[in-house]
Amino acid sequence: MAENELEGRKRKKRKKRVTLPQIGASPGTLFIDPDAPRPRLRVFGYSADGVEEQAACSLAELDRLKAKYPVVWLDVVGLGDEQLLRAIGERFQIHPLALEDVTHSHQRPKLERYGDDLFIVARMVFSPEDGVDIDQVSLFLGDGFVVSFQQREAEVFEPVRERIRKAVGRIRTRGADYLAYALLDSVVDGVFPVLEYVGNDLERIELGLFANPEPRALEEIQLHKRDLLSVRRAIWPLRDALALVLREPGGRITEDTRLYLRDTADHTVQLVELVESHRELCNSLVDLHMTAMSHRMNEVMKVLTLIATVFMPLSFVTGLYGMNFDTEHPANMPELRWQFGYPYAIGLMLCITGGLLVYFRRKKWI
């Protein structure tokens, strides 16, 4: 991560605010962000024989497609129009509480039954290069249709669209429950690249840790820990909700699709485990960082001690022979008048230095 990128991510984190539920508001109230883009309705109607796609559909067209095809997928991108959302809700008989959850942008992922219908809230992860960015995606599976709601256009559904268009695999021959599975599956699988990116970056940090234990590495690890926490919060509840749906037969999910959903549930479990192991790695790295810093400190201290321990006795000797005692008296520093006093002093100092070096060598300090 480059320095300004790190700065950028920190700023971004600060800007994003959780939309708090309005205390005491009547249930079913929609929370429309005034800055949100107006919804764009992309519709697919298909059967085993044919497919019809409309990138920006009107409500009237929608009715026609619903009547004509056994499976209809309405993809709503952007949540900025209360009227339109309510109209869609009525047309597809989406429960008001479900519709409210669609507009709350920080819902906990869940799978809820409303009668036979299944309402899914999941969290979708965006391109990880500039920090993990998580958006909510809601799916409503009714009788012969799936309505998906996104805040922003996500590329994660594109492969599913391609499969519908080109009739790849089974998708065109199966019902709406299979479509809901396919969408949920791509949302879940979209988390893997993010974790891989984080894993690689952690490895990079680990390699640089001993070379240069800077506190900046800590900040980066801290950011990754937060991202991992977000991903865990996005996946963990989904895992539990999927397990619950798999245990309870009935509802709109056929026995056959259930088999596929089991695969998706498996992936959520795998993701949770990956997140946990990445988080453990983060904690290990923090410990390693501390140790590397301690080790550096030890090195610095050792050098200081060596220098001080060698030069303090030497300076003492020079100080000794720098005293001004009256050398007339024979007891007062006779060395000063020796013919080889100076070489003797130098020799004395060399002896002291040598002795200390031997001592340090024995203590394995040098």
Add this chain to the structure above:
Amino acid sequence: MAENELEGRKRKKRKKRVTLPQIGASPGTLFIDPDAPRPRLRVFGYSADGVEEQAACSLAELDRLKAKYPVVWLDVVGLGDEQLLRAIGERFQIHPLALEDVTHSHQRPKLERYGDDLFIVARMVFSPEDGVDIDQVSLFLGDGFVVSFQQREAEVFEPVRERIRKAVGRIRTRGADYLAYALLDSVVDGVFPVLEYVGNDLERIELGLFANPEPRALEEIQLHKRDLLSVRRAIWPLRDALALVLREPGGRITEDTRLYLRDTADHTVQLVELVESHRELCNSLVDLHMTAMSHRMNEVMKVLTLIATVFMPLSFVTGLYGMNFDTEHPANMPELRWQFGYPYAIGLMLCITGGLLVYFRRKKWI
């Protein structure tokens, strides 16, 4: 947090004492705090057609409203009058143990059945600016009425009152169970702003951590950890109790209201997760603080070592030529009599300094 605010919060923490259960007291004993304000009874009676509100109701009036309207909400603020509380308890057939719990100000949140009636103890959070402040609120849901008990007037119920007055949403067309849900829901949602405040403050602390690792930051984190612990203790049991009520059909909660309660249960789960992630953040910040302090220490030590390592050899040289050996003898410090002895000594010292600087540069200390 300003310094005196921090001080203020610490003092406040110290003053607040848990009212301990009186050992061996007969069950059903009410615990009346002599300093508590006398109860004020605010009553709403309503049906789909009309609503009647009395800000300070008498017991006689209460009977009249109960007879007239299908749903009656009695809101008791202040718990300082045993007689009155007992009278209310008898009139609404509240079990003595429930009434006792109402007056114990540090009950664990719970949902309990007394026959068909439902007794709810929750904890309500107040304006977070001056520290998280938590009060108990009790709800008793009987046949056609809800009685709520609070120690202090809380603004958290005001939006519900407004919805009743203005018939916003479904509230006026539904029974007492829906009212109980609406009240519990506002109590739960009232915790979100507190967590947001704590989250923001933690972010502020994090940003200042590397700039200035003062122990005061630790104290602030410590206070937040305590607040988060209190919030968790206030929410966690509610989550479990709600899950239990949702699993068991029957009682006064209709199937339809159960759907709404599921939403509230969801919010408690989300709150618990937020608390946990904030607490993890706190722990990370403590680690970061430690690291920042270690890093500073390292910096200080490096400067000390550099200075000492450079000047000790230099001082040794000056000491050397400050010795008083008799320079009459040619072996004794001939340098002193050299024509350029002084420049030579200066040069020697410059060489030593240069060599050391190169050494430090190689060790990446400077």
Add this chain to the structure above:
Amino acid sequence: MAENELEGRKRKKRKKRVTLPQIGASPGTLFIDPDAPRPRLRVFGYSADGVEEQAACSLAELDRLKAKYPVVWLDVVGLGDEQLLRAIGERFQIHPLALEDVTHSHQRPKLERYGDDLFIVARMVFSPEDGVDIDQVSLFLGDGFVVSFQQREAEVFEPVRERIRKAVGRIRTRGADYLAYALLDSVVDGVFPVLEYVGNDLERIELGLFANPEPRALEEIQLHKRDLLSVRRAIWPLRDALALVLREPGGRITEDTRLYLRDTADHTVQLVELVESHRELCNSLVDLHMTAMSHRMNEVMKVLTLIATVFMPLSFVTGLYGMNFDTEHPANMPELRWQFGYPYAIGLMLCITGGLLVYFRRKKWI
């Protein structure tokens, strides 16, 4: 905690030994501590109409009371007489295994069924001023009687005795199961003051932590951690056992008493949570202590570094002009012969000092 008090508590901890179960001993063997006081039998027989109390009862008297009153409470204080204990066991048909558990002083708290009879082992906490002191109390609830066994007289039962004597509340009108509940409830509630004491002491320690991070504080926290561990071991199993009894209908506990027991179960849960939050606080305090010590160390190191960094260059200058180069040669230290050489040297040193102070100020060290 005063210093000698701390010492006293440490000594006390050392003296108290767990009585180990004798390996391979035949089950039903009683473990009589030869130093234990002889049992004193205090008996209450009561009905709604009357009460009879005997502070030191004989076995014959006991039979008379049992025949006369619907509820009899035998309180055995002191476990130092095997014959007497066995006689009581036979008279009340207490299972030999239960009787064995009574004499094992470090049983895990539990609620066990022997046929319809209920055997309760709980742990009772004594006055906390001189350290948490925990004793075992066993209750045996049979048909129309409760037998309680204690090692030492505990004040915790006194309020219950008063309620029986003065017919406060419902106690005299209910059966033996209600009495057992009342006794267990006072034992559980008796733990609250201890936790409050610990909580207050931890707060005191916290306030003194930054002022004076002495290792003694660590020792105190360590002692509190141990006490909290003991309390947890005393309460946690009770919580689980109570939950189990509440789930299973039948036995001697009537439906009505079950409602009251639910309250006691609630208190055990609350106690466990308090213990856990106190323990978390302990851990935080240990961290804070470490940080406070690190901070102090930083302070000390900074002073050392400042002093050394200022005076080492100055001493170098003085050493420089203390050298004995022959100033006859004009290149050798001409400063020494300058008219204002000394003021120049002083000025040089002032400049160095000033420069360093500016540098430190910029680094925010002073």
Add this chain to the structure above:
Amino acid sequence: MAENELEGRKRKKRKKRVTLPQIGASPGTLFIDPDAPRPRLRVFGYSADGVEEQAACSLAELDRLKAKYPVVWLDVVGLGDEQLLRAIGERFQIHPLALEDVTHSHQRPKLERYGDDLFIVARMVFSPEDGVDIDQVSLFLGDGFVVSFQQREAEVFEPVRERIRKAVGRIRTRGADYLAYALLDSVVDGVFPVLEYVGNDLERIELGLFANPEPRALEEIQLHKRDLLSVRRAIWPLRDALALVLREPGGRITEDTRLYLRDTADHTVQLVELVESHRELCNSLVDLHMTAMSHRMNEVMKVLTLIATVFMPLSFVTGLYGMNFDTEHPANMPELRWQFGYPYAIGLMLCITGGLLVYFRRKKWI
């Protein structure tokens, strides 16, 4: 622990190797350690009326005893003879998988049903003075007999033998299930003294920690942590297995013996809790050790700082007046020519020292 004892334990730890299961070996293969002693068969046959004991029994004798007595206990010590083990296995209809588990010396403790028969693997702890030493003991409870397998003679069964010989308690009047209980109970109770020994040693370490924070203490704590881990691995699975057996009625365990087994299960729970609390203590001690070391470091650093801070300014003063400026010029160090120059310098130094001491006193460093 004496130093050489510590060394001895470390060496011992290194020598002991886990016998790994042979990959892909056919199930039912016996793992005979060639160095293991040949089995010695000690048999008890008993009824309420009589008992017969044979210290080294032949297989023929065994058949006679089995026919004569309602309960037969065959105690096999040493597992070094495949033929003999297989012969015993056939005679008592022990499942080959159970027999294989008997010879695997590092089985996880478990209670397994083979039809009605019960196979128990437990772990037995030896005299703790020279380190916790754990051996496997297997019990096979069939119709009217118990076969126990041990690697080495353990004293833990001796009290049970005594009870059979002397008809202490109920043991002679009950069936083989009671015998199995009695044996398992002594194995479990045999762990208590070990934990007491560890607890006492930890206390000893704790007391010495502040006096002398040597790294050797860490090594000792580390060894204890390992021992505790081994004990936990030996007890934890037994606890779960016992709970399972107690929940499921049927098999060879009669209702009455089940009551006694409940007691044993209780003891395993208590042991697990003791182990956990000892392990927490270990962790606390490691923290305390770190703190004690930090505190010592602080002390050392403070002394260094005090000395350096006092003597550096003093040395500077002496250096100052040791300069050789030409005192002919009146501006150059006039102090040197003062009549009381030396006393003045001494006074100056005393002032500096005094000032610094006051400063340190204010900072609470001395």
Add this chain to the structure above:
Amino acid sequence: MAENELEGRKRKKRKKRVTLPQIGASPGTLFIDPDAPRPRLRVFGYSADGVEEQAACSLAELDRLKAKYPVVWLDVVGLGDEQLLRAIGERFQIHPLALEDVTHSHQRPKLERYGDDLFIVARMVFSPEDGVDIDQVSLFLGDGFVVSFQQREAEVFEPVRERIRKAVGRIRTRGADYLAYALLDSVVDGVFPVLEYVGNDLERIELGLFANPEPRALEEIQLHKRDLLSVRRAIWPLRDALALVLREPGGRITEDTRLYLRDTADHTVQLVELVESHRELCNSLVDLHMTAMSHRMNEVMKVLTLIATVFMPLSFVTGLYGMNFDTEHPANMPELRWQFGYPYAIGLMLCITGGLLVYFRRKKWI
């Protein structure tokens, strides 16, 4: 671990990449690594009477063996040919989702039912000398056959092959479910040597820790922690899946084989516990390392302090008598003119040194 080995392992870690699931791909898509070797089909057909083995079998041969023998084992090594894999899938009626899982090389271990058939994904560990290396192995148990898929030839199945060839034990007389058990059992048992290797290496590290607390030890521990994490991820899910299969009767696993599988499940539990205890050991070692480093630092600091504390006063004395006060004035340093001034100064310095040494001895620093 030698240094270059450590480097090698680090490089290897970096090279290995998880094959990410392709987002939105149609379920049943096979992921064929273009570099993977082409599959080699090794087949065993056997009954109690005979066995036929083909090291490189054609599909036609396969049909013949399937018709002839009651049990057929097809072992597919290498997954580099989509056509062939699909052909095998059809011939043995392997569900497309199962076949997809076979080709995903980083599946979570699991046991899944497809109708009556059982699909097992496990993870196999390779020779631990050059780092833990984990491969996926999939088993498909159908009616009378087992198909196993491996990426690389593993030696772990060789003993099973031998048992089939030589009719060791029961394997030839039992059905395909017993074969599946035998294969899974060898995979699980193959993990034990790896953990033993890690355990031994950790012990080696522990012994060297106090002698030389180098940060390299930390890196090694970190690598082991990662390996342990991988092993745990490979075993933990298997443990849960096996427990589930053992609880649910029915499917292709006969009651008798279930008894053997219980043994394998036991081994997975034991492995998980070993991994956990090794991981705890790793954490302890990190703590020990930190302590050893702190202790070394303390030692270094003490030496520095001793030297500085002794020589600073001495240097002060020499500086004192090196001052140039005019000794004409009697008050100015009369010592300089004393007859034994120099011996007096030496004596003074010896006194100071002696006093300090006594002080240090009392403080237990030397």
